[in-house]
Amino acid sequence: MDKIRTAVIAGAGIGGLTAATALIRRGWRVTIYEKAASLDPGGTAIALAPNALRALESIGVDVQARSTPRTTGGLRTPNGDWVIRTDEHLGDGLAVLPRGELIDLLRPAAADLRLDTTITGVTAKSLVTDRGEVEADLIVAADGIRSVVRQGRFPKHPGLRYANYTAFRFVAPFDTDGILASETWGRGARFGIVPMSAGQVYCYAALNAPAGRPYEDPRAELRRRFGGWHAPIGALIEAAVEVLQHDVYELTRPLPAYHFGPIAILGDAAHPMTPDLGQGGCQAIEDAVVLAQVLEGGAVRDRLPAFTAARHRRTVTIVRQSRRMARVGQLSTPLVVSARTGAMRLVGRLPARFTERALSPVIDWRP
Incomplete structure (x- = not known):
């Protein structure tokens, strides 16, 4: 009888749990270590792009049945004007x-x-x-953006850098009838609206701000900065159940590899990125599924270089794309913001196939 291979996973977030599911389906015995006392993630939501949905489907996890696809919406200005509309079907759609x-x-x-x-x-x-x-055949580091495992295996890496903006997230009970998914771009500030099922709306916001400046009352800050923007932003802020704030960080430079001996590093531990493409969780899911695939039929130390080979270029490219989007979205000089809006309007007049082509390398990925 073949020996059952063992894995220990640091972190029970989306990447760690996906890795556990994928490995167990392939016959591994898995132990997960998590610093939190429970797996309750709070009242937030997540949007999964088609690439992540396909990855989850490949390991038997059906998200579509528990979500509401949203494929229409676009980009707006603070007064409510539509700059870009995305009414075309986008791949298999987002699941929220x-x-x-x-x-x-x-x-x-x-x-x-x-x-x-x-x-x-x-x-x-x-x-x-x-x-x-704890010893095991495989050690998976899915311990997040401030990964202890990453710091231990790459002690000379310069670590994280602040992306120069802070982010807010909340879910609001709200009538979703007639509400389209959208992002609204202002000066050094953005606000996102994503309708969900069961009369709920997921919202996120970004503000240019110094690092390490938690607001005592995040809702009051959102009210001050976005209360005068187009409907229903003000009403959504008032309806929020709980507003969470976190500063946005990314790695100063990419890791040289996502493996070291029997250790694999994935998700935010390997390639933290700004949330501007909505791919942080999606890439962690991809990582986890690919990791289980490449380990099939070979010794861990022999197969892990294939994990780096499969994931490094793709994730580094998406990190850079997301960073560029953040820099454009967080522009604050009035003249530059006006020019940005004009450029986006021109993009909005292009046939849908051109804008979809820009996203296709990200969302068309398949395991």
């Missing part, structure tokens, strides 16, 4: 659902989940936790 529902779908019953466990380091063959060292 509460983050907690996705966590429930991904949590594999066969995994050994150890909550309230802090990752303190990693050796050449084990994961180090506050409860001791």
